[in-house]
Amino acid sequence: MVSVWILFQKKLNKLKPKSKILIIAGSDSSGGAGIQADIKTVTALGSYGMTAITAITSQNTNGVKSIVPISPKEIQNQIIFTSKDIKPDAIKIGMLHSSKVINSIIQSLNIIKVKKIILDPVMVAKGGTKLIDNNAILTLRKKLIKKVSLITPNIPEAEILSKMKITNKKDMILAAQKLISLGAKNVLIKGGHLKSFKVEDIFVNKYGSKIFINQRYNTKNTHGTGCTLSSAITTFFSCGKTIKKACELGIKYVNSAIITNPKYGKGHGPINHLNSMIIKKRFK
Numbered sequence: 155m156v157s158v159w160i161l162f163q164k165k166l167n168k169l170k171p172k173s174k175i176l177i178i179a180g181s182d183s184s185g186g187a188g189i190q191a192d193i194k195t196v197t198a199l200g201s202y203g204m205t206a207i208t209a210i211t212s213q214n215t216n217g218v219k220s221i222v223p224i225s226p227k228e229i230q231n232q233i234i235f236t237s238k239d240i241k242p243d244a245i246k247i248g249m250l251h252s253s254k255v256i257n258s259i260i261q262s263l264n265i266i267k268v269k270k271i272i273l274d275p276v277m278v279a280k281g282g283t284k285l286i287d288n289n290a291i292l293t294l295r296k297k298l299i300k301k302v303s304l305i306t307p308n309i310p311e312a313e314i315l316s317k318m319k320i321t322n323k324k325d326m327i328l329a330a331q332k333l334i335s336l337g338a339k340n341v342l343i344k345g346g347h348l349k350s351f352k353v354e355d356i357f358v359n360k361y362g363s364k365i366f367i368n369q370r371y372n373t374k375n376t377h378g379t380g381c382t383l384s385s386a387i388t389t390f391f392s393c394g395k396t397i398k399k400a401c402e403l404g405i406k407y408v409n410s411a412i413i414t415n416p417k418y419g420k421g422h423g424p425i426n427h428l429n430s431m432i433i434k435k436r437f438k
Contacts (some may be wrong), residue, residue, distance in 0.1 A: 171202035173392035179248030180209035186424030187378030194427035195385040206232035215419030226258035233262040244270035244392035274384035300337025309347035330358035375423035
């Protein structure tokens with residue numbers, strides 16, 4: 155009986171969180187994107203998630219009904235007060251709706267001093283609703299980009315940040331290089347918006363580039379893929395993977411989540427964040 159209990163305890167020990175992630179992002183009431191998707195991803199991949207909520211949205215798979223911003227001071231309180239007690243190993247940043255919010259987060263980052271930071275520059279919801287104002291975009295370009303380890307824009311976001319049109323792989327690399335010139339250390343531009351047979355995501359830093367080529371899946375259920383990817387990358391990065399390897403594993407995780415999506419909702423449905431329990435052995 156004692157030996158059975160010891161074996162049980164050993165199994166439980168293996169289930170302890172591998173790292174601690176602070177998620178700074180907006181809330182999605184439908185659960186498919188935003189901080190809800192981030193928490194599910196971090197947990198499914200075996201780490202511990204903490205949060206600082208930047209905005210509350212009322213939305214479903216068809217679109218966004220309303221956005222209620224959280225004050226910059228309260229966002230800062232969440233970040234600093236949480237981190238004083240439980241120091242994050244890494245930070246994922248998502249929806250930041252105003253310049254004041256971005257500045258408050260930069261101040262907070264200077265105080266808590268966490269080195270591994272992933273930025274998903276959320277600008278437009280899947281249904282087309284704009285989630286960030288023009289002043290915030292300027293502040294993000296000038297100040298926040300240089301503070302993070304990796305930025306993960308999709309094509310429309312990369313076009314806004316780089317101020318250029320993107321129609322192919324060469325444009326993606328050029329846009330990423332422009333972000334590097336603004337101070338970004340590493341850039342992953344997601345190629346899902348380009349009309350091509352395969353999906354090509356491009357990783358770029360000052361040392362070179364790498365293209366991740368994957369199958370394109372014929373489904374409208376891709377709500378929250380950007381949030382999920384950046385959180386997956388943050389989790390793998392926090393657990394000791396290189397930033398490039400973390401991108402590769404994060405993309406694999408999202409693709410598996412798309413394939414196994416639960417087909418919820420009448421619009422752009424969520425993906426399956428629990429898929430890691432099925433394909434866990436592939437994350438090496």
